[in-house]
Amino acid sequence: MTNPHPTAADGPQPPHEPPAAADGAQPPQGPPAPDTDSRTGGAGGNPNPAEGRVPTTHPHPRTDGLHAHLVVTRPTFHLDITLTAAPGEVVALLGPNGAGKTTALRALAGLTPLTAGHLRLDGTELDRTPPESRPVGVVFQDYLLFPHLTALDNVAFGPRCHGATRAEARTQAAAWLDRMGLAEHAGVKPRCLSGGQAQRVALARALATRPRLLLLDEPLAALDARTRLDVRSQLRRHLAEFEAVAVLVTHDPLDAMVLADRLIVIEHGKVVQEGTPADIARRPRTDYIAHLVGLNLYRGRAEGHMVKLDTGPAITTTEDLAGDVFVAFPPSAVTLFRDRPTGASARNLWRCEVAGLETHGDQIRADLTGELALAADLTTVAAAELDLHPGAPVWATVKATQTHAYPA
């Protein structure tokens, strides 16, 4: 996502598409959000619930969550996804580059207009609500903190825009910084914060507006590996406490699996699979997802324990199925031989050729072509003993017990 900019609380102008009114590093005098009622504690609970409370005008109960059908049509791209989430649920939008994740997030924030569809949050239609008036908080990959404001004033900016007095806003901001473990950094400017601290300030700023929808755009992408580990676990804790809907956009399957209750995988502007992280990891339905979760995936037709692949040979499985199925197995389940193994069952034995080799953690991953295209993991020692190199002929076997077949 490239510098989108949903609300007054979230920083300077977006570079393209409709500008967010009252956006930018202006004096924090934006209009009050339409919905800042704190009956349910809003975004993670208001640290000072008695403060900054703005009367609600909502006729609907605030327990409905998110119901969205987002349709955005551009000359070369069409997004059409349905997105629902219950309060307290964290949903991750996962997908390859250009899938439409950012477009979906911008549409939720009101920065990209819907071509069709609808957007309802806690019973209120938001389609026509301008970005700065939506009860939406956004955390960006690159934080987008105001460089000239202290951490405290960056966080206080949100409540100020939503009608709190300066003193109220600062009190609330101090409470949020405290909650994020950043109390001692309140007077520090963003340039003096580490990446992890800046990201937590950005999260505090978003939560301080008590949003009913929290949008997180690749929130950990700019952090180094070590910081990422810490911030990921802190973010997980804060999201677990968050009482409204959170939507996270990420490329990283680990972030998605750790942070989200439910994954929605988008490819080419459409939802291709959704479910719990465990469901998706166990039963991927596209090559992209199979690759993400590190599985070999094939489609075919099952007759009992035999699955005849659409392209390629048959695979023997332990499941007894009929009709269209997927078959998956991990690269670690593959055993390679240079010579045809004698005594091995002829089942799940394929003649292949090494197309490429790469280091994968402490293993070597071999990409194989031939009777069956597959990835195989083996130790460095085994790769050396087999004298594997691109072009080398190999035999690959997989035990039926290591495969997993499920209906397509």
Ligand SMILES: Nc1ncnc2c1ncn2[C@@H]1O[C@H](COP(=O)(O)OP(=O)(O)OP(=O)(O)O)[C@@H](O)[C@H]1O
């Ligand atoms: N402002 C825009 N105007 C026109 N086309 C755009 C605009 N923003 C994005 N697109 C196009 O819309 C499609 C979806 O892009 P989008 O940024 O939503 O994907 P994404 O899944 O977030 O990708 P990435 O992971 O690379 O950020 C792409 O083809 C992209 O080129």
